[in-house]
Amino acid sequence: xxxxxxxxxxxxxxxxxxxxxxxxxxxxxxxxxxxxxxxxxxxxxxxxxxxxxxxxxxxxxxxxxxxxxxxxxxxxxxxxxxxxxxxxxxxxxxxxxxxxxxxxxxxxxxxxxxxxxxxxxxxxxxxxxxxxxxxxxxxxxxxxxxxxx
Numbered sequence: 001x002x003x004x005x006x007x008x009x010x011x012x013x014x015x016x017x018x019x020x021x022x023x024x025x026x027x028x029x030x031x032x033x034x035x036x037x038x039x040x041x042x043x044x045x046x047x048x049x050x051x052x053x054x055x056x057x058x059x060x061x062x063x064x065x066x067x068x069x070x071x072x073x074x075x076x077x078x079x080x081x082x083x084x085x086x087x088x089x090x091x092x093x094x095x096x097x098x099x100x101x102x103x104x105x106x107x108x109x110x111x112x113x114x115x116x117x118x119x120x121x122x123x124x125x126x127x128x129x130x131x132x133x134x135x136x137x138x139x140x141x142x143x144x145x146x147x148x149x
Contacts, residue, residue, distance in 0.1 A: 029100050035071055038064075039101040042077065042091050049082065050089045076100055 016033070031039070034057075041053045048056075054064040068091065071077040076097030082088035093101060116124045 029074070031076075031100060031104065032067075034059075034067055036101075036104050038067055038071060039076060039093065039097060039104065042093055043098065043101045043105075047090050047092065050079075050091060053091060071097070 037057055038053060041056050042048060045052060045056070050064065050068060051061065054061050057064070059067075068077060068079070072079060075094055078092050078094050078097075080090045080092065082090050116127070119127065
């Protein structure tokens with residue numbers, strides 16, 4: 001079996017190239033890869049807090065706050081206080097932010113479908129099922145992404 005880390009490095013690099021090309025070209029806006037992930041998570045979750053999104057993306061809150069400020073300044077994100085706890089900030093996409101997120105989503109899905117279309121139906125189903133199995137295993141694993149001591 002090929003070196004597992006090498007396989008993931010190559011896959012991550014290839015997917016990163018797909019995503020970077022998308023963010024550079026799909027919506028006519030300057031949106032970084034990290035910012036596209038933030039827009040995606042805000043759209044995916046219902047009225048998430050800043051903390052919810054930062055945790056979902058594995059970002060420290062300081063770095064995350066800077067990215068949110070940039071997206072807010074661009075008019076893509078709206079920040080609102082939580083109705084029952086003013087210490088919590090709720091994030092939502094503005095109409096322009098939703099338009100950008102939808103354009104990015106369409107472009108990434110088109111690119112991924114293009115890659116998957118080079119496979120047989122059996123291969124596509126196997127790859128997608130394997131990705132789901134691996135994601136599930138990562139959630140269950142206490143050692144995932146934690147540096148050894």
